[in-house]
Amino acid sequence: MTDQQTLNFGLIGCGRIAPRHAQSLAELPQANLKAVVDIVPSRAERFGKEYGAETYTDYHRLLERSDIEVINICTPSGLHAQMAIDAMQAGKHVIVEKPMAIRLEDADRMIATTKQTGKKLCIVLQNRYNAPMLEMHHALRAGKLGRLLLGSATVRWFRPQDYYEDEWHGRRDMDGGALMNQSIHHIDALQWMMGDEVESVFSFTGTMAHRMESEDTGVAVIKFKNGAMASVEGSTITYPQNLEGSVAVFGERGSIKVGGTALNRKVFWKVEGELEQEKEMLTREQLDPPSVYGFSHRSVMQDMIDAILTDRQPATNGLEGRKSVALVLAMYHSAETGQPVRMAEDGWHKS
Numbered sequence: 001m002t003d004q005q006t007l008n009f010g011l012i013g014c015g016r017i018a019p020r021h022a023q024s025l026a027e028l029p030q031a032n033l034k035a036v037v038d039i040v041p042s043r044a045e046r047f048g049k050e051y052g053a054e055t056y057t058d059y060h061r062l063l064e065r066s067d068i069e070v071i072n073i074c075t076p077s078g079l080h081a082q083m084a085i086d087a088m089q090a091g092k093h094v095i096v097e098k099p100m101a102i103r104l105e106d107a108d109r110m111i112a113t114t115k116q117t118g119k120k121l122c123i124v125l126q127n128r129y130n131a132p133m134l135e136m137h138h139a140l141r142a143g144k145l146g147r148l149l150l151g152s153a154t155v156r157w158f159r160p161q162d163y164y165e166d167e168w169h170g171r172r173d174m175d176g177g178a179l180m181n182q183s184i185h186h187i188d189a190l191q192w193m194m195g196d197e198v199e200s201v202f203s204f205t206g207t208m209a210h211r212m213e214s215e216d217t218g219v220a221v222i223k224f225k226n227g228a229m230a231s232v233e234g235s236t237i238t239y240p241q242n243l244e245g246s247v248a249v250f251g252e253r254g255s256i257k258v259g260g261t262a263l264n265r266k267v268f269w270k271v272e273g274e275l276e277q278e279k280e281m282l283t284r285e286q287l288d289p290p291s292v293y294g295f296s297h298r299s300v301m302q303d304m305i306d307a308i309l310t311d312r313q314p315a316t317n318g319l320e321g322r323k324s325v326a327l328v329l330a331m332y333h334s335a336e337t338g339q340p341v342r343m344a345e346d347g348w349h350k351s
Contacts, residue, residue, distance in 0.1 A: 005030065005309060006031070007030060007031055007032070007069050008032050008034045008068045008069050009031055009032065009033045009034060009068065009069075009070045009071070009072060010033075010034060010035045010036070010062045010063075010065070010068040010070070010071050010092075011033060011035075011036045011037070011071075012038075012062065012073050012074065013037070013038060013074035013075035013079075014038040014044055014047035014074070015038075015074060017074050018074040019047075020297045021095075021297060022036075022050075022051045023297075024298035025301055027298055028301055028302060028305065030305050030309075031305060033051055033052070033053050034053060034054065034065075035048070035053050035055065035056060035062055035068065036048050036051070036054075036056075037055070037056045037057065037059045037061075039057055040057075041055075041057050059086075063086060063087055063090040064090070069092060069093060069308070070093045070094070070095065070304070070308070071083075071084075071087040071092045071093070071094050072094075072095045072096075073095070073097060074097050076167075076168040076175060077097075077098075077099055077101070077102050077168075077174060077181070078168065078171070078173050078174035078175065080096050080097070080101055080102075080110075081100075081103070081106035081107070081110055082106075084096050084100075084113070084121065085109060085113045087119075088110075088113045088114060088119040088121065089117060091117070092119060093119050093120045093121075093304070094120070094121050094122065095122045095124060095300070095304055096110075096122070096124065096321075098123060098124055098184050098185065098321070098324075099176075099180055099184050099321070099324065099328070100121075100123045100318065100321040100322065100325060102172075102173075102175070102176050102180060102325070103329075104325060104326055104329055107318065107321070107325050107326075108322070111318040111319060111322065114317075120304065120307055120308060120313065120317070121318040122300065122304040122307070122316055122317065123316045123317070123318065124300050124316070125188050125320070125321065125324075126296035126297050126299065127188075127189060127262060127296065128188070128189065128192065128296075128315070128316060129300065130258075130262070130263055130264050130295075130296055131264075133263055136193060136247075136249070136258055137192065137193060139254075139256065139271065140193055140195060140249060140251075140256075144253065144254060144271050144274070145249065145251025145252065145254040145255075145256070146251045146252030146253035146254070146272075147226075147228075147251060147252045148194055148249060148250075149228055149229075149250050149251055149252065150228065150229055150249075150250040151190050151193065151228065151229075151230035151247070152190070152232070152233075152246075152247070152248045153183065153186040153187055153232045153246075153247050154186070154232075154233050154245070154246045154248075155178070155182055155183040155186050155233065155234040155245050156233070156235060156238045156243040156245070157178075157235065157238060157242040157243070158236060158237065158238045158239055158240060158243075159182075159216075161210055164210055164211070164212040169181070169212075170212030170216075171214065172213050172214050175214065176328070177205070177212070177214030177218070177236075178214075178215055178216050178217060178218055178234045179205065179218040179220075179232070179234045179328050179331055179332070180214070180332075182235075183218070183328075184324050184328060185263070186234070186245060186246070186247055186263070187234075187324045187327055187328060188321075188323070189247045190222075190247050191323055191324065193247060193249050194224055194230060194249065196224045196228065197224065197225045197343070198222055198225070198327060198330075199223045199224055199225045199342065199343060200340050200341060200342045200343060201221070201222050201223075201340065201343065202220065202221050202334050202339075202340040202341070203218060203220035203232075203331040203332075203334045204218070204219055204220075204335055205217065205218040205219075205332065205335040206218075208235075208237050209237040210236070210237075215335075216236045216237050217236075217237055218232070218233075218234050218235070219232065219233050219234075220232040220331045220334070232331070244259060245259060245260075245263065246258065246259035246263070246267060247263060248267075253272040254270055254271035254272055255268065255270050255271075256268070256269050256270075256271070257269075262295070300316065303315050303316070327343075330343060
Protein backbone atom coordinates (compact mmCIF):
# COMPACT_ATOMS: atom_id res chain seq x y z
CA MET A 1 0.00 0.00 0.00
CA THR A 2 1.05 3.58 -0.56
CA ASP A 3 0.18 6.58 1.56
CA GLN A 4 -2.03 7.83 -1.26
CA GLN A 5 -4.30 4.81 -1.31
CA THR A 6 -7.99 5.23 -0.57
CA LEU A 7 -9.58 2.72 1.77
CA ASN A 8 -13.19 1.64 1.37
CA PHE A 9 -15.31 1.53 4.51
CA GLY A 10 -18.54 -0.17 5.50
CA LEU A 11 -20.61 0.86 8.52
CA ILE A 12 -22.82 -1.38 10.66
CA GLY A 13 -25.53 0.30 12.73
CA CYS A 14 -27.12 3.59 11.63
CA GLY A 15 -28.17 4.91 15.04
CA ARG A 16 -27.13 7.86 17.22
CA ILE A 17 -23.35 7.72 16.80
CA ALA A 18 -23.25 6.61 13.16
CA PRO A 19 -23.46 10.14 11.67
CA ARG A 20 -20.29 11.08 13.54
CA HIS A 21 -18.50 8.19 11.85
CA ALA A 22 -19.91 8.94 8.40
CA GLN A 23 -19.17 12.66 8.63
CA SER A 24 -15.62 11.97 9.82
CA LEU A 25 -14.96 9.59 6.94
CA ALA A 26 -16.39 12.13 4.47
CA GLU A 27 -13.79 14.66 5.66
CA LEU A 28 -10.85 12.29 5.10
CA PRO A 29 -9.48 12.11 1.54
CA GLN A 30 -8.24 8.54 2.02
CA ALA A 31 -11.63 7.21 3.15
CA ASN A 32 -14.64 6.23 1.08
CA LEU A 33 -17.87 5.03 2.75
CA LYS A 34 -19.23 2.43 0.35
CA ALA A 35 -22.07 0.72 2.22
CA VAL A 36 -24.06 0.77 5.45
CA VAL A 37 -26.14 -1.76 7.36
CA ASP A 38 -29.08 -1.49 9.74
CA ILE A 39 -31.69 -4.04 10.73
CA VAL A 40 -34.37 -1.38 10.21
CA PRO A 41 -34.67 -1.05 6.41
CA SER A 42 -35.99 2.51 6.42
CA ARG A 43 -33.16 3.68 8.68
CA ALA A 44 -30.56 2.02 6.48
CA GLU A 45 -32.07 3.54 3.33
CA ARG A 46 -32.30 7.02 4.82
CA PHE A 47 -28.73 6.89 6.09
CA GLY A 48 -27.35 5.42 2.89
CA LYS A 49 -29.07 8.09 0.80
CA GLU A 50 -27.68 10.87 3.00
CA TYR A 51 -24.11 9.62 2.72
CA GLY A 52 -24.14 8.17 -0.77
CA ALA A 53 -23.70 4.56 0.33
CA GLU A 54 -25.32 1.26 -0.65
CA THR A 55 -27.54 -0.31 1.99
CA TYR A 56 -28.09 -3.74 3.57
CA THR A 57 -30.07 -5.12 6.49
CA ASP A 58 -27.78 -8.13 7.08
CA TYR A 59 -24.19 -7.29 8.03
CA HIS A 60 -22.93 -10.62 6.70
CA ARG A 61 -23.73 -9.42 3.18
CA LEU A 62 -21.53 -6.41 3.78
CA LEU A 63 -18.69 -8.65 4.98
CA GLU A 64 -18.89 -10.65 1.73
CA ARG A 65 -17.83 -7.60 -0.30
CA SER A 66 -14.21 -7.89 -1.38
CA ASP A 67 -13.95 -4.17 -2.16
CA ILE A 68 -14.49 -3.08 1.46
CA GLU A 69 -11.41 -3.07 3.67
CA VAL A 70 -12.54 -1.47 6.94
CA ILE A 71 -15.72 -1.97 8.97
CA ASN A 72 -17.04 0.61 11.45
CA ILE A 73 -19.25 -0.95 14.14
CA CYS A 74 -21.82 1.41 15.68
CA THR A 75 -24.29 -1.11 17.09
CA PRO A 76 -25.36 -1.70 20.73
CA SER A 77 -22.39 -2.62 22.91
CA GLY A 78 -23.47 -6.21 23.46
CA LEU A 79 -23.19 -6.87 19.71
CA HIS A 80 -19.71 -5.41 19.24
CA ALA A 81 -17.62 -8.49 19.92
CA GLN A 82 -19.18 -11.00 17.56
CA MET A 83 -19.55 -8.48 14.75
CA ALA A 84 -15.92 -7.43 15.10
CA ILE A 85 -14.74 -11.04 15.14
CA ASP A 86 -16.85 -11.90 12.09
CA ALA A 87 -15.48 -8.87 10.25
CA MET A 88 -11.84 -9.66 11.01
CA GLN A 89 -12.33 -13.29 10.06
CA ALA A 90 -13.81 -12.02 6.77
CA GLY A 91 -10.56 -10.14 6.12
CA LYS A 92 -11.62 -6.67 7.29
CA HIS A 93 -9.97 -4.22 9.65
CA VAL A 94 -12.34 -2.99 12.37
CA ILE A 95 -13.17 0.29 14.09
CA VAL A 96 -15.58 -0.31 16.96
CA GLU A 97 -17.35 2.12 19.25
CA LYS A 98 -16.77 2.11 23.00
CA PRO A 99 -16.91 -0.01 25.02
CA MET A 100 -15.25 -2.61 22.82
CA ALA A 101 -17.24 -5.30 24.66
CA ILE A 102 -19.17 -5.69 27.89
CA ARG A 103 -17.60 -9.00 28.92
CA LEU A 104 -13.86 -9.42 29.40
CA GLU A 105 -13.83 -12.78 27.65
CA ASP A 106 -15.35 -11.12 24.58
CA ALA A 107 -12.70 -8.40 24.59
CA ASP A 108 -10.06 -11.14 24.78
CA ARG A 109 -11.64 -13.01 21.87
CA MET A 110 -11.50 -9.82 19.82
CA ILE A 111 -7.82 -9.30 20.64
CA ALA A 112 -7.04 -12.94 19.87
CA THR A 113 -8.75 -12.59 16.49
CA THR A 114 -6.53 -9.66 15.54
CA LYS A 115 -3.51 -11.88 16.16
CA GLN A 116 -5.00 -14.81 14.28
CA THR A 117 -6.06 -12.82 11.23
CA GLY A 118 -3.46 -10.04 11.15
CA LYS A 119 -6.28 -7.50 10.91
CA LYS A 120 -6.24 -4.30 12.92
CA LEU A 121 -8.69 -3.43 15.66
CA CYS A 122 -9.29 0.18 16.71
CA ILE A 123 -11.48 1.23 19.64
CA VAL A 124 -13.17 4.64 19.45
CA LEU A 125 -11.69 6.49 22.43
CA GLN A 126 -11.85 9.82 20.68
CA ASN A 127 -11.34 12.07 23.69
CA ARG A 128 -7.71 10.96 23.90
CA TYR A 129 -7.16 13.05 20.77
CA ASN A 130 -8.60 16.31 22.15
CA ALA A 131 -5.96 19.03 22.31
CA PRO A 132 -6.22 19.65 26.10
CA MET A 133 -6.12 15.90 26.73
CA LEU A 134 -3.00 15.44 24.60
CA GLU A 135 -1.33 18.39 26.32
CA MET A 136 -2.26 17.04 29.74
CA HIS A 137 -0.96 13.56 28.90
CA HIS A 138 2.30 15.00 27.58
CA ALA A 139 2.77 17.09 30.75
CA LEU A 140 2.18 14.06 32.97
CA ARG A 141 4.49 11.77 31.00
CA ALA A 142 7.17 14.49 31.02
CA GLY A 143 6.97 14.51 34.81
CA LYS A 144 5.89 18.14 35.09
CA LEU A 145 3.57 17.34 38.01
CA GLY A 146 6.17 15.20 39.75
CA ARG A 147 4.89 12.10 41.51
CA LEU A 148 1.18 11.66 40.88
CA LEU A 149 -0.87 11.48 44.08
CA LEU A 150 -4.57 11.64 43.28
CA GLY A 151 -6.93 11.56 40.31
CA SER A 152 -10.64 11.79 39.63
CA ALA A 153 -13.13 11.07 36.86
CA THR A 154 -16.52 12.75 37.24
CA VAL A 155 -19.55 12.26 35.00
CA ARG A 156 -22.69 14.06 36.19
CA TRP A 157 -25.05 13.66 33.29
CA PHE A 158 -28.79 13.31 32.79
CA ARG A 159 -30.80 10.86 30.73
CA PRO A 160 -34.63 10.87 30.72
CA GLN A 161 -36.54 7.66 31.36
CA ASP A 162 -37.42 7.24 27.68
CA TYR A 163 -33.71 6.92 26.87
CA TYR A 164 -33.84 3.54 28.60
CA GLU A 165 -37.02 2.37 26.94
CA ASP A 166 -35.55 1.24 23.65
CA GLU A 167 -34.38 -2.31 23.07
CA TRP A 168 -30.94 -2.08 24.62
CA HIS A 169 -29.98 0.92 26.78
CA GLY A 170 -29.57 0.00 30.42
CA ARG A 171 -29.59 -3.77 29.81
CA ARG A 172 -26.74 -5.70 31.41
CA ASP A 173 -26.29 -7.96 28.41
CA MET A 174 -26.35 -5.17 25.82
CA ASP A 175 -25.22 -1.92 27.42
CA GLY A 176 -24.44 -1.75 31.14
CA GLY A 177 -25.22 1.45 32.96
CA ALA A 178 -23.75 4.82 33.81
CA LEU A 179 -20.26 3.41 34.39
CA MET A 180 -19.95 1.17 31.33
CA ASN A 181 -21.78 3.45 28.88
CA GLN A 182 -21.60 7.11 29.85
CA SER A 183 -18.44 7.09 32.02
CA ILE A 184 -16.21 4.74 30.03
CA HIS A 185 -14.41 7.59 28.21
CA HIS A 186 -13.59 9.34 31.48
CA ILE A 187 -12.50 6.11 33.17
CA ASP A 188 -10.29 5.37 30.16
CA ALA A 189 -8.83 8.88 30.34
CA LEU A 190 -8.19 8.58 34.08
CA GLN A 191 -6.18 5.38 33.83
CA TRP A 192 -4.39 6.70 30.72
CA MET A 193 -3.39 9.86 32.56
CA MET A 194 -2.35 8.18 35.80
CA GLY A 195 -0.04 5.95 33.79
CA ASP A 196 0.24 3.10 36.26
CA GLU A 197 -1.48 -0.22 36.76
CA VAL A 198 -4.51 -0.40 39.02
CA GLU A 199 -3.94 -2.45 42.16
CA SER A 200 -7.47 -2.54 43.55
CA VAL A 201 -10.92 -0.96 43.31
CA PHE A 202 -13.93 -0.67 45.62
CA SER A 203 -17.30 0.60 44.46
CA PHE A 204 -21.01 1.08 45.05
CA THR A 205 -23.65 1.22 42.34
CA GLY A 206 -27.37 1.90 42.44
CA THR A 207 -30.43 2.55 40.31
CA MET A 208 -31.61 5.75 41.91
CA ALA A 209 -33.91 7.58 39.51
CA HIS A 210 -34.76 5.30 36.56
CA ARG A 211 -36.57 2.08 35.80
CA MET A 212 -33.75 0.04 34.27
CA GLU A 213 -31.75 -3.13 34.81
CA SER A 214 -28.30 -1.57 35.24
CA GLU A 215 -27.05 1.27 37.42
CA ASP A 216 -27.75 4.94 36.83
CA THR A 217 -25.24 5.87 39.56
CA GLY A 218 -21.84 4.48 40.44
CA VAL A 219 -19.00 5.62 42.69
CA ALA A 220 -15.62 3.97 43.09
CA VAL A 221 -12.24 4.42 44.70
CA ILE A 222 -9.10 3.17 42.98
CA LYS A 223 -5.63 2.43 44.31
CA PHE A 224 -2.75 2.25 41.85
CA LYS A 225 0.32 0.08 42.28
CA ASN A 226 2.50 3.17 42.76
CA GLY A 227 0.42 4.23 45.75
CA ALA A 228 -1.64 6.94 44.01
CA MET A 229 -5.40 6.94 44.53
CA ALA A 230 -8.38 8.07 42.46
CA SER A 231 -12.13 8.45 42.62
CA VAL A 232 -14.79 7.80 40.00
CA GLU A 233 -18.32 9.21 40.06
CA GLY A 234 -20.63 8.44 37.17
CA SER A 235 -24.37 8.98 36.86
CA THR A 236 -27.26 9.86 34.59
CA ILE A 237 -29.43 11.42 37.32
CA THR A 238 -28.50 15.14 37.36
CA TYR A 239 -31.91 16.46 36.33
CA PRO A 240 -32.55 18.35 34.12
CA GLN A 241 -29.28 18.34 32.13
CA ASN A 242 -25.66 17.27 31.92
CA LEU A 243 -23.66 19.17 34.54
CA GLU A 244 -20.08 17.94 34.36
CA GLY A 245 -17.73 15.51 32.68
CA SER A 246 -14.15 15.92 33.83
CA VAL A 247 -10.82 14.29 34.59
CA ALA A 248 -8.40 15.74 37.13
CA VAL A 249 -4.90 14.74 38.23
CA PHE A 250 -3.02 16.10 41.24
CA GLY A 251 0.72 15.72 41.68
CA GLU A 252 3.53 16.95 43.91
CA ARG A 253 4.19 19.93 41.67
CA GLY A 254 0.90 20.71 40.00
CA SER A 255 -2.80 20.14 39.43
CA ILE A 256 -4.64 19.80 36.12
CA LYS A 257 -8.34 19.39 35.36
CA VAL A 258 -9.89 19.00 31.93
CA GLY A 259 -13.66 19.25 31.47
CA GLY A 260 -16.07 20.90 29.06
CA THR A 261 -18.80 19.21 27.08
CA ALA A 262 -16.47 16.44 25.87
CA LEU A 263 -13.17 16.74 27.77
CA ASN A 264 -12.29 19.64 25.51
CA ARG A 265 -11.62 22.49 27.98
CA LYS A 266 -8.90 23.26 30.49
CA VAL A 267 -10.74 23.90 33.75
CA PHE A 268 -7.54 24.60 35.65
CA TRP A 269 -3.87 24.13 34.90
CA LYS A 270 -1.47 24.99 37.68
CA VAL A 271 2.00 23.56 37.24
CA GLU A 272 5.13 24.61 39.06
CA GLY A 273 7.16 26.89 36.80
CA GLU A 274 4.21 27.51 34.48
CA LEU A 275 1.94 29.63 36.69
CA GLU A 276 2.74 32.73 34.68
CA GLN A 277 0.98 31.08 31.72
CA GLU A 278 -2.22 30.40 33.65
CA LYS A 279 -4.16 33.46 32.51
CA GLU A 280 -3.29 32.92 28.86
CA MET A 281 -4.30 29.27 28.95
CA LEU A 282 -7.55 29.84 30.79
CA THR A 283 -8.72 32.48 28.33
CA ARG A 284 -7.78 30.46 25.25
CA GLU A 285 -11.07 28.55 25.35
CA GLN A 286 -12.18 26.21 22.65
CA LEU A 287 -15.76 26.16 21.49
CA ASP A 288 -17.77 23.41 23.12
CA PRO A 289 -18.89 20.72 20.67
CA PRO A 290 -22.64 20.29 20.17
CA SER A 291 -22.67 16.95 22.01
CA VAL A 292 -20.63 14.77 24.36
CA TYR A 293 -19.29 12.93 21.30
CA GLY A 294 -16.85 15.81 20.74
CA PHE A 295 -14.89 16.63 17.60
CA SER A 296 -12.21 13.91 17.54
CA HIS A 297 -13.80 10.93 15.79
CA ARG A 298 -12.01 12.05 12.65
CA SER A 299 -8.67 11.74 14.45
CA VAL A 300 -9.52 8.16 15.40
CA MET A 301 -10.35 7.34 11.76
CA GLN A 302 -7.18 9.04 10.51
CA ASP A 303 -5.02 7.11 12.96
CA MET A 304 -6.60 3.85 11.81
CA ILE A 305 -6.00 4.72 8.16
CA ASP A 306 -2.36 5.54 8.94
CA ALA A 307 -2.00 2.32 10.93
CA ILE A 308 -3.30 0.25 8.01
CA LEU A 309 -1.19 2.01 5.39
CA THR A 310 2.02 1.84 7.43
CA ASP A 311 1.30 -1.54 9.03
CA ARG A 312 1.43 -0.49 12.68
CA GLN A 313 -1.02 -0.85 15.52
CA PRO A 314 -3.64 1.91 15.96
CA ALA A 315 -3.07 4.04 19.05
CA THR A 316 -6.35 2.97 20.64
CA ASN A 317 -6.03 -0.73 19.86
CA GLY A 318 -7.75 -3.64 21.54
CA LEU A 319 -5.29 -3.86 24.42
CA GLU A 320 -5.89 -0.19 25.20
CA GLY A 321 -9.66 -0.55 24.94
CA ARG A 322 -9.61 -3.60 27.22
CA LYS A 323 -8.21 -1.64 30.18
CA SER A 324 -11.31 0.46 30.84
CA VAL A 325 -13.62 -2.52 30.27
CA ALA A 326 -11.70 -4.55 32.86
CA LEU A 327 -11.79 -1.67 35.32
CA VAL A 328 -15.56 -1.13 34.99
CA LEU A 329 -16.23 -4.85 35.33
CA ALA A 330 -14.13 -4.86 38.50
CA MET A 331 -16.29 -1.99 39.80
CA TYR A 332 -19.40 -4.01 39.04
CA HIS A 333 -18.03 -7.07 40.83
CA SER A 334 -17.07 -5.00 43.87
CA ALA A 335 -20.54 -3.46 44.04
CA GLU A 336 -22.18 -6.90 43.75
CA THR A 337 -20.04 -8.51 46.46
CA GLY A 338 -19.49 -5.56 48.76
CA GLN A 339 -15.79 -6.32 48.68
CA PRO A 340 -12.72 -4.64 47.16
CA VAL A 341 -11.45 -6.23 43.97
CA ARG A 342 -7.77 -6.76 43.33
CA MET A 343 -6.75 -6.32 39.72
CA ALA A 344 -4.56 -8.84 37.93
CA GLU A 345 -2.79 -8.78 34.58
CA ASP A 346 -5.63 -10.72 32.99
CA GLY A 347 -8.43 -8.68 34.56
CA TRP A 348 -9.37 -8.98 38.20
CA HIS A 349 -9.98 -11.35 41.07
CA LYS A 350 -11.39 -10.85 44.56
CA SER A 351 -9.12 -9.60 47.32
